[in-house]
Amino acid sequence: MRCGTGCARSSASRSSTSRSWSAAPWTTSRARPASAEPVIRSAAAHLLPAALIRFGRRHPKMTVDVRVVPDLGRGIAGEVLDGRADVGMVTLPVRLPGLVTRELFTEPYVLVHPAGHPDPRALPMIAWHENCSTQTRRRLAAQDWIPPGDMTVQDDSVVLSMIGHGLGAAIVPRLTVAGAGGKVAFADLGADAPMRRVGSVTTPETAASAVVRDLIADLASVRPSFSGSGSRGDSPMKARGAIHP
Structure with a gap:
């Protein structure tokens, strides 16, 4: 039995550096000015909307592109490491070197x-x-x-x-x-x-972006509700x- 992930991408305004983010397991998003993110399908369906509402209030000029990416092999973490997404939501631990992760929930x-x-x-x-x-x-x-x-x-x-x-x-x-x-x-x-540990993944360079930090903080602020x-x-x-x- 294996588990899955997804991703999303967003980018900043034209006057700023383009940024993207991914999350595991199954979707990605693009924002224009854009940021990209691959994400886990269940997390995307039940947690991402609330997080993006908060993110949009702080960054109204940002748009987000969400894509579904299977978390197989290098999966979502590979999308981030290869520069195709800025942030990803993945199943932890991530086994690829050179990435920054943060646990969001279990x-x-x-x-x-x-x-x-x-x-x-x-x-x-x-x-x-x-x-x-x-x-x-x-x-x-x-x-x-x-x-x-x-x-x-x-x-x-x-x-x-x-x-x-x-x-x-x-x-x-x-x-x-x-x-x-x-x-x-x-x-x-x-x-x-x-238990499955779900977290964000990004590169050290992208993690320094205020926009990406806000996006990850908004993801971390939404907790899954299993009741009902x-x-x-x-x-x-x-x-x-x-x-x-």
Whole structure:
């Protein structure tokens, strides 16, 4: 199982240096005067609008271009390092050298399954084909109740659609389930569930920009709200225990 990211780009006015930023996992944005940012799809959908409203009030002449970029391999961090985005929202840690990161929030992984299914553990597992931390990969691989993935899907919205049609279950970050609708439910993986760390990534040069610092500060000021998002089912951990190290 892998996790995913996205990106966005914005740029400053013509009288200033062009700047961009990216975030993980799946979208990018361009501002004119512009700044670019790649971002994680779930973060883009549920957190980015509020952050951009705040950013726009401080920088009304800025426009932001948001793009969806899969966080595979070098992913969003590679977009930033190669100069195609100024800031990115990514799954931490970032393994490419020469970048500056800041943790924005953490979220647990959960088991998503068709709503009302009596035994989610018996369903085929749908693998989400995106980056995740080594620790998360190791902890999930150690769980003997998780079967090998029968299908691998890159886009999280497709994963949720497949689950809603009864094709299987998946382990995804909690924010992915927000607003998923009544066809899917999720179950906690216990107190020791793996966590995804989501953060911003930029270069040292771009991090010195006041515009980029404001953008990252606005991202950090928005916290995900998990209450009331998605539908909580009975935990499949009750019979066999929770995630173990």
